[in-house]
Amino acid sequence: MPLSAIAYETEQIAAKAPASAPHQPIATLTNITKRYGTTVALDGLDLSLHPGEVVALLGPNGAGKSTAVKLLLGLIAPTSGTTRVFGSDPREATTRTRVGAMLQVARITETLRVREHLDLFRSYYPHPLPMAEILRIAQLQGIEDRFFGQLSGGQKQRALFALAICGNPDLIFLDEPTVGMDIEARRALWQQIRSLSAQGKTVLLTTHYLEEADALAHRIIVINKGRVISAGTPAEIKRSSGGRTIRCQTRLSREFLLTLPSVSNVTFNEGAVIVTTSEAETVIREMLLRDETLSDLEIASPALEDAFLALTRNQ
């Protein structure tokens, strides 16, 4: 299992997660089944979103991510189950004034300027953000008078993001928001998503970049074949696939290490021992007590990618 340096960063972000328990969810899918002919896209799915949360919906292609988003947007109706957004049907016009969406769009009206697209979308909402503010948040200053067709891939994504937030919505859906962006633009957008969350807005994100879910999400929901197979903070998801790993130089024997509580695996690699455990703190305390010469200590969480692969492979 590769050791991951990002892991520590992630745990800190997770620790800052809003306490979601006292809040009522603002959007829920309850026991949703969605069939297309004989194909089952969603199979008894439950999902809830709380104020101020960034939730990442992860899953392989065809897992039902887009179907879940479309249900919450009121674009499709479930075969059975209930959808509630802000306490009412997502298809109601008043609900939609509090929701913004960035969907995967193949082609946008290319002969309108960025400013014109925004002017039109702002007019749909009762309390839109000021134009200058939208341009600043989506980093469109300087290109607002360009035609949509003249924008680069990353700029188009930023313009779509601007359309999603222009109405100052409380709930924002971002379907693969950073596709086609370079690393700098991607990180800048992450920063904007964090600041939306800091303002108390809820963001539901679907992404293929596990790094993105890891860096942004307070909570990750892994779905496969229309069912939730795992949910929790990024750290919890990673831990659920076998726990953290301790790597060090030690004189302790493999046999002894395996007798420690919660140790699931012990291997040797280039003279170092690698211990896999779900309770790293307890195991380390014991190891340090027993071996004063213990050195080169590293503790790492598994990368989210490994956890994800482990979770979806088991299906």
Place this chain on the structure above:
Amino acid sequence: MATSAITHPLPAATGFAHTLSIFRKETKYEFLKLMRTKSFSLSTIGFPVMFYVLFGIANRNAFAGNVHLAKYMLGGYACFGLIGATLFGIGVGLAGELAAGWLELKRASPMPAPAYLFAKCASAVAFGLIIVSILTAIAVSFGGVSLTSTELIKMLGMTIVGSISFAGMGLLLALLVPANAAPAIVNLIYLPMSFLSGLWVPLRFMPHWLQGIAPALPTYHLSQLMLSIFGYQDSMSLITHWNALIGFTLLMLGLSWFVFHRKEQNA
């Protein structure tokens, strides 16, 4: 309501003025978009104008009985132009926006769906009026056509009627036809239909068996109504033409509604 703590007070601007402003902006940008899309604006305005210059003006001194052929053809090409603008603007435009997922994004927003349809329809009417105005200006300036102001106003009125009645057909085509095939399919329907209804060449100059097809086509009834403004219509009564045009419009809208709902259920 459980979520009352985070519910905004009802927005103040949801009133009539707000809705009106959405309709206005939606229409403005739809029209701007079509105007700037050269493949649309140049061809929908250019073709009827070019045909009229070639065939209409050539007949500036030709009369068949009381019928001034250049004036007769003004009526035909006016219909040809306005139908083209409607079928391409609504049919091809909407099919493209459906396929690209753009309409889905708009539907997820609080945009009222009628604003979207109104914008498409109003833009088609606007293009129809532009085309008919240009054709009329050419006919009067170079075709030796004399037109009373009442006739002009009636022509523009009939242009609005025609655009609205063919909007339903545009809608139906957009729902049925894949976006990449839409321009070709619209042409395959629109061009033969125009020819067979006498929009290019007056029906009386066509073989008799071809003339028999015309009453089955909506384009024929629209063109007869347009020509009746000049007193150039065939023997069939105007009531029949109106009934046929209204029936066609309702049929297209009804079929569109049916197809749309079937798609919604399968979605």
